Amino acid sequence: xxxxxxxxxxxxxxxxxxxxxxxxxxxxxxxxxxxxxxxxxxxxxxxxxxxxxxxxxxxxxxxxxxxxxxxxxxxxxxxxxxxxxxxxxxxxxxxxxxxxxxxxxxxxxxxxxxxxxxxxxxxxxxxxxxxxxxxxxxxxxxxxxxxxxxxxxxxxxxxxxxx
Amino acid sequence: xxxxxxxxxxxxxxxxxxxxxxxxxxxxxxxxxxxxxxxxxxxxxxxxxxxxxxxxxxxxxxxxxxxxxxxxxxxxxxxxxxxxxxxxxxxxxxxxxxxxxxxxxxxxxxxxxxxxxxxxxxxxxxxxxxxxxxxxxxxxxxxxxxxxxxxxxxxxxxxxxxxxxxxxxxxxxxxxxxxxxxxxxxxxxxxxxxxxxxxxxxxxxxxxxxxxxxxxxxxxxxxxxxxxxxxxxxxxxxxxxxxxxxxxxxxxxxxxxxxxxxxxxxxxxxxxxxxxxxxxxxxxxxxxxxxxxxxxxxxxxxxxxxxxxxxxxxxxxxxxxxxxxxxxxxxxxxxxxxxxxxxxxxxxxxxxxxxxxxxxxxxxxxxxxxxxxxxxxxxxxxxxxxxxxxxxxxxxxxxxxxxxxxxxxxxxxxxxxxxxxxxxxxxxxxxxxxxxxxxxxxxxxxxxxxxxxxxxxxxxxxxxxxxxxxxxxxxxxxxxxxxxxxxxxxxxxxxxxxxxxxxxxxxxxxxxxxxxxxxxxxxxxxxxxxxxxxxxxxxxxxxxxxxxxxxxxxxxxxxxxxxxxxxxxxxxxxxxxxxxxxxxxxxxxxxxxxxxxxxxxxxxxxxxxxxxxxxxxxxxxxxxxxxxxxxxxxxxxxxxxxxxxxxxxxxxxxxxxxxxxxxxxxxxxxxxxxxxxxxxxxxxxxxxxxxxxxxxxxxxxxxxxxxxxxxxxxxxxxxxxxxxxxxxxxxxxxxxxxxxxxxxxxxxxxxxxxxxxxxxxxxxxxxxxxxxxxxxxxxxxxxxxx
Ligand code: FES
Ligand code: FES
Numbered sequence: 001x002x003x004x005x006x007x008x009x010x011x012x013x014x015x016x017x018x019x020x021x022x023x024x025x026x027x028x029x030x031x032x033x034x035x036x037x038x039x040x041x042x043x044x045x046x047x048x049x050x051x052x053x054x055x056x057x058x059x060x061x062x063x064x065x066x067x068x069x070x071x072x073x074x075x076x077x078x079x080x081x082x083x084x085x086x087x088x089x090x091x092x093x094x095x096x097x098x099x100x101x102x103x104x105x106x107x108x109x110x111x112x113x114x115x116x117x118x119x120x121x122x123x124x125x126x127x128x129x130x131x132x133x134x135x136x137x138x139x140x141x142x143x144x145x146x147x148x149x150x151x152x153x154x155x156x157x158x159x160x161x162x163x
Numbered sequence: 164x165x166x167x168x169x170x171x172x173x174x175x176x177x178x179x180x181x182x183x184x185x186x187x188x189x190x191x192x193x194x195x196x197x198x199x200x201x202x203x204x205x206x207x208x209x210x211x212x213x214x215x216x217x218x219x220x221x222x223x224x225x226x227x228x229x230x231x232x233x234x235x236x237x238x239x240x241x242x243x244x245x246x247x248x249x250x251x252x253x254x255x256x257x258x259x260x261x262x263x264x265x266x267x268x269x270x271x272x273x274x275x276x277x278x279x280x281x282x283x284x285x286x287x288x289x290x291x292x293x294x295x296x297x298x299x300x301x302x303x304x305x306x307x308x309x310x311x312x313x314x315x316x317x318x319x320x321x322x323x324x325x326x327x328x329x330x331x332x333x334x335x336x337x338x339x340x341x342x343x344x345x346x347x348x349x350x351x352x353x354x355x356x357x358x359x360x361x362x363x364x365x366x367x368x369x370x371x372x373x374x375x376x377x378x379x380x381x382x383x384x385x386x387x388x389x390x391x392x393x394x395x396x397x398x399x400x401x402x403x404x405x406x407x408x409x410x411x412x413x414x415x416x417x418x419x420x421x422x423x424x425x426x427x428x429x430x431x432x433x434x435x436x437x438x439x440x441x442x443x444x445x446x447x448x449x450x451x452x453x454x455x456x457x458x459x460x461x462x463x464x465x466x467x468x469x470x471x472x473x474x475x476x477x478x479x480x481x482x483x484x485x486x487x488x489x490x491x492x493x494x495x496x497x498x499x500x501x502x503x504x505x506x507x508x509x510x511x512x513x514x515x516x517x518x519x520x521x522x523x524x525x526x527x528x529x530x531x532x533x534x535x536x537x538x539x540x541x542x543x544x545x546x547x548x549x550x551x552x553x554x555x556x557x558x559x560x561x562x563x564x565x566x567x568x569x570x571x572x573x574x575x576x577x578x579x580x581x582x583x584x585x586x587x588x589x590x591x592x593x594x595x596x597x598x599x600x601x602x603x604x605x606x607x608x609x610x611x612x613x614x615x616x617x618x619x620x621x622x623x624x625x626x627x628x629x630x631x632x633x634x635x636x637x638x639x640x641x642x643x644x645x646x647x648x649x650x651x652x653x654x655x656x657x658x659x660x661x662x663x664x665x666x667x668x669x670x671x672x673x674x675x676x677x678x679x680x681x682x683x684x685x686x687x688x689x690x691x692x693x694x695x696x697x698x699x700x701x702x703x704x705x706x707x708x709x710x711x712x713x714x715x716x717x718x719x720x721x722x723x724x725x726x727x728x729x730x731x732x733x734x735x736x737x738x739x740x741x742x743x744x745x746x747x748x749x750x751x752x753x754x755x756x757x758x759x760x761x762x763x764x765x766x767x768x769x770x771x772x773x774x775x776x777x778x779x780x781x782x783x784x785x786x787x788x789x790x791x792x793x794x795x796x797x798x799x800x801x802x803x804x805x806x807x808x809x810x811x812x813x814x815x816x817x818x819x820x821x822x823x824x825x826x827x828x829x830x831x832x833x834x835x836x837x838x839x840x841x842x843x844x845x846x847x848x849x850x851x852x853x854x855x856x857x858x859x860x861x862x863x864x865x866x867x868x869x870x871x872x873x874x875x876x877x878x879x880x881x882x883x884x885x886x887x888x889x890x891x892x893x894x895x896x897x898x899x900x901x902x903x904x905x906x907x908x909x910x911x912x913x914x915x916x917x918x919x920x921x922x923x924x925x926x927x928x929x930x931x932x933x934x935x936x937x938x939x940x941x942x943x944x945x946x947x948x949x
Binding site for chain 1: 189191194195198199200201202203204205207208210372374377423424425426428456457615617618623680681682844847848850852853855877878883885889891892
């Protein structure tokens with residue numbers, strides 16, 4: 001089958017998609033967006049998290065056909081399109097040392113982005129709750145907490161300034 | 164190099180971004196930007212328009228004879244390009260890290276659940292999966308040999324490797340064993356010197372590395388008949404050493420380039436998909452990519468050895484250890500992997516960082532029909548630490564002493580002897596590390612009136628509102644060796660090139676070190692910057708075009724490859740200064756490179772590096788070997804076996820819901836001596852990550868194996884700590900230089916994984932009063948509903 005959807009603001013289409021293919025597979029293997037990662041393909045690790053119509057989902061659990069005519073935003077879409085400048089959350093993860101092997105990072109970035117969209121100043125417990133579906137095997141999560149707090153602080157500062 | 168281009172190959176670790184700081188600073192990782200943009204090419208991201216997908220058929224039985232394999236239906240499946248079995252292997256049929264006992268594809272028998280029997284290459288992973296299903300194997304299923312009793316009685320239960328099979332190394336089903344006798348050993352006379360004796364039997368479950376990036380890579384056939392393999396591994400050269408003979412190729416025709424690695428923790432020391440992808444590429448003439456699904460990953464790599472341990476300690480009334488005795492039985496599973504070295508570690512480190520006048524040890528690894536076990540972070544020291552630290556708590560209780568004081572009373576220090584007779588010739592601040600974690604402020608007590616239930620055990624499941632919650636505190640300390648031991652000529656190679664690019668002096672560092680996430684490339688750039696006084700450093704992709712770097716394991720890479728980078732950079736610096744002396748006739752003895760200039764303390768700036776270098780590049784390669792070690796004596800375990808030791812202490816605070824058996828670690832504190840923190844940010848990150856894997860082993864992580872069959876090969880069923888399970892981990896870093904190591908540094912990565920587990924279990928014990936002799940601790944152990 002053919003699947004057409006929007007990925008990071010651009011229309012994409014994938015041909016000869018087999019019915020059982022996941023959105024994750026289509027993104028990674030068919031439309032050249034391998035940023036979302038394949039760690040469990042069971043909805044347990046969150047490495048494959050993308051926005052689907054603005055809502056974070058595990059793309060390994062979404063059938064390719066389900067995204068017909070919908071909007072997908074992946075980690076590749078978090079940086080500024082034109083300048084290529086890193087998004088706030090991306091920069092905070094680098095600065096805080098929250099990236100080790102980095103395999104969990106794309107999913108965590110999308111999930112964190114979504115969290116801060118909803119609540120720019122989450123408590124530690126809120127952060128832990130929001131990110132509890134994203135496994136990281138390397139960091140022990142401390143630096144990830146630091147990164148989210150840093151992104152939150154920077155976001156609030158930015159909002160504060162523009163107001 | 165193949166003429167084909169592979170998407171992803173370009174940005175594979177091609178890290179050109181420069182950062183500014185030298186050692187001791189915390190510059191950001193050079194691969195960080197690619198990683199947060201989703202552009203870093205992990206081994207599972209490689210793509211070629213002409214590529215095929217490889218997949219293996221795996222045995223559903225832990226022990227069976229293979230009567231026949233029928234591939235005829237599979238071959239006929241449209242889209243299938245090749246189906247290969249043992250008979251199709253062009254070269255040697257077996258490989259292995261230490262003992263060549265593992266068939267590349269099972270021959271006439273399978274020895275563990277998940278062993279690969281045949282491999283398929285097809286145009287879509289789903290086609291490959293369907294073809295795999297069509298391969299018909301006729302088995303004669305045999306009763307698996309899985310318990311210690313069965314393994315040790317081959318006359319009754321049989322052999323995992325028949326005695327006439329050339330692969331077996333030890334005897335019977337014993338893969339390797341190591342004994343140790345220290346002081347007067349453990350005899351009735353020695354026992355009589357002790358006022359109190361404590362004994363215990365302990366068990367450790369099978370832990371998995373559970374790195375997130377699945378085993379994967381791509382093999383590309385080259386025009387010269389060789390193979391280019393892009394793969395996530397821990398040691399490119401040792402992979403090649405094992406792959407080439409199986410392919411029937413000389414080593415130089417098998418070229419490996421490191422693809423992005425999504426964590427390793429020991430699980431990538433052994434081969435997984437490498438040979439299979441290469442065989443399929445060789446046969447089909449096309450690039451072949453293999454990416455394990457998570458369940459296949461559980462079958463495709465070796466795990467941490469489960470252990471049964473017996474410990475006995477005797478002490479005087481005032482708490483001085485008189486003797487220690489232990490027997491450690493590690494289940495090595497079907498193939499040897501790194502078991503012999505794991506046994507060596509368990510035996511030599513198995514009595515912990517304590518001064519013990521008399522000691523005895525017997526450590527063995529068994530061959531069984533359970534999954535193979537090998538390297539995992541902590542490598543043989545983890546299991547033992549749970550044993551000896553539990554004993555320390557028991558002894559303290561028996562003596563009515565404070566558990567930290569008892570440990571400090573017996574803690575080893577510089578100048579003391581290991582039970583192997585090796586004198587510790589660098590700082591060993593065991594007592595101080597314990598004091599440091601003890602002195603750190605405690606988290607506030609549970610405030611039942613002001614409670615966010617999400618912070619309680621059971622957290623989001625809303626299982627409790629604070630009733631039945633008890634808090635406990637536990638301590639532990641551990642010891643780990645750094646680098647390869649027992650006479651292994653451990654070395655690493657680095658190439659450093661200095662040249663002028665764009666009007667600036669730029670250093671390039673080329674090694675075969677596997678960056679697996681630990682941050683080694685950041686540190687290499689820091690070293691080059693420090694030694695050469697330049698800002699810009701680029702890291703060449705790791706491949707087999709440069710000499711071996713050894714494995715990214717045993718906490719050795721900063722020491723070994725960092726040391727090699729230092730040597731090569733120093734050589735480049737000397738060559739540059741010599742060049743200047745020849746050209747300008749400098750006679751000063753105090754010449755150095757600083758800020759892109761050649762300077763002399765007495766005479767000031769001599770010349771800029773740019774002017775001195777001109778169009779010339781200085782390109783030098785150096786090897787770094789650590790000082791020699793010797794194998795342990797088989798019977799007495801004596802010998803200078805380890806090159807360096809590293810120590811970490813922990814304090815755990817836990818809340819336990821004693822009604823439901825749920826545990827929440829509230830805080831896990833660590834203090835570690837790192838000799839010199841080359842990159843403090845990375846050092847702390849490593850310690851926190853190591854502590855979290857230890858937390859996993861303490862309370863949740865275990866591959867459940869029943870009658871040789873794996874029951875939980877998925878992230879749904881194999882639990883690793885989430886951010887909700889992981890508490891704040893305050894880290895106190897101590898820097899006491901080791902005079903024998905580059906910059907005085909000490910390996911960092913493993914010590915916290917060794918030491919942190921027992922502190923958590925001790926805290927649960929303190930909260931509940933339950934003995935807890937087995938890890939992971941499960942709810943049923945706490946509620947008595949086993
Ligand atoms: S890969 Fe989708 S949740 Fe793990
Ligand atoms: S950084 Fe490796 S899994 Fe998170």
